[in-house]
Amino acid sequence: MARVITRDGSASSDGRQGGPLIVTEDEDLLDDLLRLCAAAGARPEVRHGVPEGRGGWDAAPLVLVGDDAVDRVRGAGRRRGVVLVGRDQDDSGVWQRAVEIGADHVLVLPDGERWLVDRIADVAEGVGRPALTVGVIGGSGGAGASTLACALAVTAARAGRRTMLVDADPLGGGLDVLLGGEAADGLRWPAFAQSRGRVGGGALEESLPELHALRVLSWDRGDAVVIPPEAMRAVIAAARRRGGVVVVDLPRRVDEGVAEALAQVDLGLLVVPAELRAVAGARRVASAVGMVLRDLRVVVGSGGTGRAGGGGLDGLGGFDAEEVARLLGLPLVGELPREAGLPGAMAAGMPPGGAARGPLARFCTAFWERVPVDATGGGS
Secondary structure (H helix, E strand, O other), X not given: OOOOOOOOOOOXXXXXXXXXXXXXXXXXXXXXXHHHHHHHOOOOEEEOOOOOOOOHHHHOXXXXXXXXXXXXXXXXXXXXXXXXXXXXXXXXXXXXXHHHHOOOEEEEOOOOHXXXXXXXXXXXXXXXXXXXXXXXXXXXXXXXXHHXXXXXXXXXXXXXXXXXXXXXXXOOOOHHHHOOOOOOOOOOHHHHOOOOOOOOHHHHHXXXXXXXXXXXXXXXXXXXXXXXXXXXXXXXXXXXXXXXXXXXXXXOOOOHHHHHHHOOOOEEEEEEEOOHHHHXXXXXXXXXXHOOOOOXXXXXXXXXXXXXXXXXXXXXXXXXXXXXXXXXXXXXXXXXXXXXXXXXXXXXXXXXXXXXXXXXXXXXXXXXXXXXXXXXXXXX
16 A cells, blocks of 8 residues: 655645654554544655654654554654554553653554644644734723734734734624724634634634734624634634734633633733723623633723723722722733824724834834743744
């Protein structure tokens, strides 16, 4: 039976990495591994023993060693990314054989198929450092969270970072509208509502509208669609695998789907107007979000009057950004500036943060400079 495939571990001409190296003579096991590689979109190299010469064993991004082939690879050089694959659930000796060949993992089929497909797909996509993922949440209605999320994404893209903006609030009206791209070609959330398992990062990126040098996953103009938690998890994970920056605009409520998004957020920004009622509401939001997200910080908006409550209710009138942060018990990122003429600019096609010298863009640029992508888990 002819077996595919590439003969080295180098990247292919389309930018994808070489597939895994499979070492086995077990035909049934090989058929299963080839099936899993096909499901992951990878083209493996198949050998009966350790390849000789340049490439091969050392260069392969992942090595799958059948349990039948342990003796044939025992003398190979130690390296990371070796998985020993077997079928016998009751074979306790498999762990000793894994140690002998320096395997990172032991996998027993069929139970480990989903994990292995994900791992193979990672190497096929050339997955590196995951994206820095920032979630933006409004502490109250009209806080400006969606505007800030758009501005953060626009400024990140303008700085040359691979950027994806994800609208996780089905009742927010659609971030593509804020970006002036409601008619842009590309998929919206309803197309991903039935996603299960793994979503390809490259396929996701290419399917979405491209607006202002970033990719946007938003809502269409139809009825609101409930995104199951599994779909939310799969789509956010796919976005993160592409590296760079992912900005997620989140609703104030925390249901199962939002919890799945929060679980993949590195840093959350709670946008709170400097108004007494807004601060009181934001405390409830922060409490719910904080159960899932460890790193939550506050961005203080000016509110309706620029001061708290406008009238000193309960003696708290006039508290400033530091006081808002203290009342919420959260680190302060800064004060979200007003930008004169922003509604008119957006109506004319200029997105939030689109004016590079405007106060909103300067605020976002300063944020990215203080939170460098490479220092916080993202890749450029």
